[in-house]
Amino acid sequence: MKQPLAYIHPDARIASNVIIDPFVSIDRNVEIGEGTWIGSNVTIMEGVRIGKNCKIFPGAVIGAVPQDLKFKGEDTLVIIGDNNTIRECATIHRGTASRGKTVIGNNNLIMAYCHVAHDCVLGNNIIMSNSTQLAGEVVVSDYAVIGGGTLVHQFTHIGMHSMIQGGSRVNKDIPPYVMVGREPIQYSGVNSIGLRRRGFSNEQIRAIQDAYRTIYQSGLNVSMAAQKITNDMPSSQERDEILLFIKDSPRGIVKGYFE
Numbered sequence: 001m002k003q004p005l006a007y008i009h010p011d012a013r014i015a016s017n018v019i020i021d022p023f024v025s026i027d028r029n030v031e032i033g034e035g036t037w038i039g040s041n042v043t044i045m046e047g048v049r050i051g052k053n054c055k056i057f058p059g060a061v062i063g064a065v066p067q068d069l070k071f072k073g074e075d076t077l078v079i080i081g082d083n084n085t086i087r088e089c090a091t092i093h094r095g096t097a098s099r100g101k102t103v104i105g106n107n108n109l110i111m112a113y114c115h116v117a118h119d120c121v122l123g124n125n126i127i128m129s130n131s132t133q134l135a136g137e138v139v140v141s142d143y144a145v146i147g148g149g150t151l152v153h154q155f156t157h158i159g160m161h162s163m164i165q166g167g168s169r170v171n172k173d174i175p176p177y178v179m180v181g182r183e184p185i186q187y188s189g190v191n192s193i194g195l196r197r198r199g200f201s202n203e204q205i206r207a208i209q210d211a212y213r214t215i216y217q218s219g220l221n222v223s224m225a226a227q228k229i230t231n232d233m234p235s236s237q238e239r240d241e242i243l244l245f246i247k248d249s250p251r252g253i254v255k256g257y258f259e
Contacts, residue, residue, distance in 0.1 A: 114134075
């Protein structure tokens with residue numbers, strides 16, 4: 001349902017039951033799926049794909065060109081999945097030639113005044129609290145929780161089921177299943193409460209804790225600790241996820257307060 005005071009480009013493809021409030025602007029080359037609500041004063045610019053049953057609150061701007069001096073006007077996208085909530089005045093920018101698209105998965109909550117820069121890739125079931133700022137090409141994996149006012153450096157990877165204290169400055173990769181905080185940012189333990197809420201068993205959580213004790217309390221450097229985990233711990237989904245994350249982390253993982 002379109003309000004007469006909204007502007008919708010005739011080339012936009014919008015499902016019939018999308019609700020569009022007054023003073024919305026929707027550009028060409030935009031697609032919006034069934035059951036989505038677009039609040040007043042939302043701006044959706046060229047190259048945006050929005051899935052089903054999303055809620056986009058007043059003042060959000062989606063699909064603006066990147067704040068990247070290397071951007072030369074190439075055709076790029078913002079791709080947003082299903083069941084996402086994007087709160088007031090959040091901003092999500094298009095990709096560049098680097099990846100060609102900014103991607104947000106399903107079931108995410110992006111709170112007011114958050115920023116998702118060009119070429120970021122967000123998974124599913126993520127919470128970005130108010131005023132979190134992601135620089136370009138950040139990757140955030142499933143079930144990460146980012147506290148309000150967090151600043152995330154470009155190219156950083158935030159692992160699955162991690163939790164970041166509000167007001168943090170993230171300049172290293174955050175491995176999966178952990179909590180981080182303090183200033184400068186440091187490993188603060190395993191996110192055991194969050195893992196229990198998501199159905200992890202006590203045995204799984206203990207194995208994760210054992211792995212991180214080896215990484216942060218054994219006195220070994222990270223590569224040596226990873227080798228010890230490989231040798232001493234039986235293979236499991238959680239162990240292998242930790243090892244793969246470390247292997248694929250060119251920035252290096254966050255330090256621990258034990259170091």
